[in-house]
Amino acid sequence: MRLIAIIFLLLFIAAGIVFGALNADLVPFDFGFARGSVPKGAAMLVALLVGWILGGITAWLGTSWANQRKRRRALGDRKAGSAKTA
Numbered sequence: 001m002r003l004i005a006i007i008f009l010l011l012f013i014a015a016g017i018v019f020g021a022l023n024a025d026l027v028p029f030d031f032g033f034a035r036g037s038v039p040k041g042a043a044m045l046v047a048l049l050v051g052w053i054l055g056g057i058t059a060w061l062g063t064s065w066a067n068q069r070k071r072r073r074a075l076g077d078r079k080a081g082s083a084k085t086a
Contacts (some may be wrong), residue, residue, distance in 0.1 A: 019044075 020041030027043045029036045036047075 016041075 020039070023040035023044075025040055026037040027040050029038070
């Protein structure tokens with residue numbers, strides 16, 4: 001299984017190198033207050049990383065909020081159960 005993962009990793013690295021070499025043109029950016037140009041490969045990599053980070057933060061917040069709600073409900077149920085038995 002580990003060998004298959006390494007082979008897939010090497011294939012994706014090779015595909016990234018080929019993609020970067022074939023798309024070496026510069027992409028201009030204008031932010032209103034600053035201008036810049038970066039290669040297409042770098043722009044794609046930055047977009048991928050930003051999307052990955054934002055997706056991870058969104059998933060983490062969703063699960064942490066759900067866990068907080070479950071903990072609050074469980075705590076409320078325990079308090080209600082102990083009040084009934086006492």
